[in-house]
Amino acid sequence: xxxxxxxxxxxxxxxxxxxxxxxxxxxxxxxxxxxxxxxxxxxxxxxxxxxxxxxxxxxxxxxxxxxxxxxxxxxxxxxxxxxxxxxxxxxxxxxxxxxxxxxxxxxxxxxxxxxxxxxxxxxxxxxxxxxxxxxxxxxxxxxxxxxxxxxxxxxxxxxxxxxxxxxxxxxxxxxxxxxxxxxxxxxxxxxxxxxxxxxxxxxxxxxxxxxxxxxxxxxxxxxxxxxxxxxxxxxxxxxxxxxxxxxxxxxxxxxxxxxxxxxxxxxxxxxxxxxxxxxxxxxxxxxxxxxxxxxxxxxxxxxxxxxxxxxxxxxxxxxxxxxxxxxxxxxxxxxxxxxxxxxxxxxxxxxxxxxxxxxxxxxxxxxxxxxxxxxxxxxxxxxxxxxxxxxxxxxxxxxxxxxxxxxxxxxxxxxxxxxxxx
RNA sequence: CGGGGCAUGGUGUAACGGCUAACAUAUUCGCUUUGGGAGCGAACGAUUCUGGGUUCGAAUCCCAGUGCCCCGACCA
Numbered sequence: 397x398x399x400x401x402x403x404x405x406x407x408x409x410x411x412x413x414x415x416x417x418x419x420x421x422x423x424x425x426x427x428x429x430x431x432x433x434x435x436x437x438x439x440x441x442x443x444x445x446x447x448x449x450x451x452x453x454x455x456x457x458x459x460x461x462x463x464x465x466x467x468x469x470x471x472x473x474x475x476x477x478x479x480x481x482x483x484x485x486x487x488x489x490x491x492x493x494x495x496x497x498x499x500x501x502x503x504x505x506x507x508x509x510x511x512x513x514x515x516x517x518x519x520x521x522x523x524x525x526x527x528x529x530x531x532x533x534x535x536x537x538x539x540x541x542x543x544x545x546x547x548x549x550x551x552x553x554x555x556x557x558x559x560x561x562x563x564x565x566x567x568x569x570x571x572x573x574x575x576x577x578x579x580x581x582x583x584x585x586x587x588x589x590x591x592x593x594x595x596x597x598x599x600x601x602x603x604x605x606x607x608x609x610x611x612x613x614x615x616x617x618x619x620x621x622x623x624x625x626x627x628x629x630x631x632x633x634x635x636x637x638x639x640x641x642x643x644x645x646x647x648x649x650x651x652x653x654x655x656x657x658x659x660x661x662x663x664x665x666x667x668x669x670x671x672x673x674x675x676x677x678x679x680x681x682x683x684x685x686x687x688x689x690x691x692x693x694x695x696x697x698x699x700x701x702x703x704x705x706x707x708x709x710x711x712x713x714x715x716x717x718x719x720x721x722x723x724x725x726x727x728x729x730x731x732x733x734x735x736x737x738x739x740x741x742x743x744x745x746x747x748x749x750x751x752x753x754x755x756x757x758x759x760x761x762x763x764x765x766x767x768x769x770x771x772x773x774x775x776x777x778x779x780x781x782x783x784x785x786x787x788x789x790x791x792x793x794x795x796x797x798x799x800x801x802x803x804x805x806x807x808x809x810x811x812x813x814x815x816x817x818x
Numbered sequence: 819c820g821g822g823g824c825a826u827g828g829u830g831u832a833a834c835g836g837c838u839a840a841c842a843u844a845u846u847c848g849c850u851u852u853g854g855g856a857g858c859g860a861a862c863g864a865u866u867c868u869g870g871g872u873u874c875g876a877a878u879c880c881c882a883g884u885g886c887c888c889c890g891a892c893c894a
Contacts, residue, residue: 408855411831487894760853766854
């Protein structure tokens, strides 16, 4: 990709109407664009990161049997009245709208338990139809009283929401554990593994606990207590002696941390299957309620947390798994030999399946370096007069700043492949 | 939703109630330059958030609205 053609631009100054690190950097580097408070558009760079996060989620969710669907944003009032959740008293963050012709009311989905349960009822009647796990990656709308922290808490945001439908408690628990593992894998793969803790939180009506995935961050709104030994954590909301005893944790070993909730898994029991009469016939022809669970991750929030957690004072630092490009190749000067060497290297890289952002712009070296640091692509290649004369390429790693020079002719496939997996 | 703050070219800022609203950056053109946001010259770019009011005169003072940020409350 030619940087001169890339639809976006870095800014020298940070926007004045943002304070949070994630929004400051993502806007300054040209990944996102602010539309309104709590509402952000994705530009090409941001979308590439976003899509990579979504694809990692897809891989892990499908590995445990999830099947992707795409439900509607518009919500049917009648469906939500079945659980009572159409009510503005019960749900305070609905956005609702109506047709200016018939006056028909629509809700803009803030979650999708109701419509999906209603939908599944049309397709599940027998024990043979179960278990199933259905997920989507979909825009949600929540009328937050106060959007804040950049992309971390918006009025419009995308969420991966997965719902499981099981025949029995035991079957549900098996899936629940798989989901827990899948989530652990996801956060590890996007580069948040070290700082993300499986956290016990309140469970609601149908189970004692739910589990949150909380990433340590000063920008977080939650307080968690991390057990230094196991890495498990307890949300402050549920921390008491009984809980500690339950979990076999000692108060002395806990460390208080601020954290961001990046994922959450929840046993729903029959909370939704009952009002919708979602039942199946078992082997004996007896009707039984379906046991449900729900599992959410916000890919945009994940992107924000990665920026919060991994950036430095020069800019963003992307993990290779979700970087918009694997390599940022800076061409210094426009001498014929330099251009040729650059293009040759790009061909080689792209043949190895490496995504390259090629800074072909006619701007000063300093500006290219500064932009490169800001954008945060993990490996920076520099091809200049000096390098070409020596038959070399300079490689600098964004993460630790380590600079090496490699022989132009020795770009082995092995070497290149590791750039995709740093 | 309660409290506080802010609103000026695309972006970031300046301007005692008083000249043609200034500077930087970005953008465009020319020349020079190419290893850490380069230099010189020129050009483009604003209904000072909106609506009222005070005043001979308002970016500036007052009122209302809107938007944005922060603190708090809230957060399946």
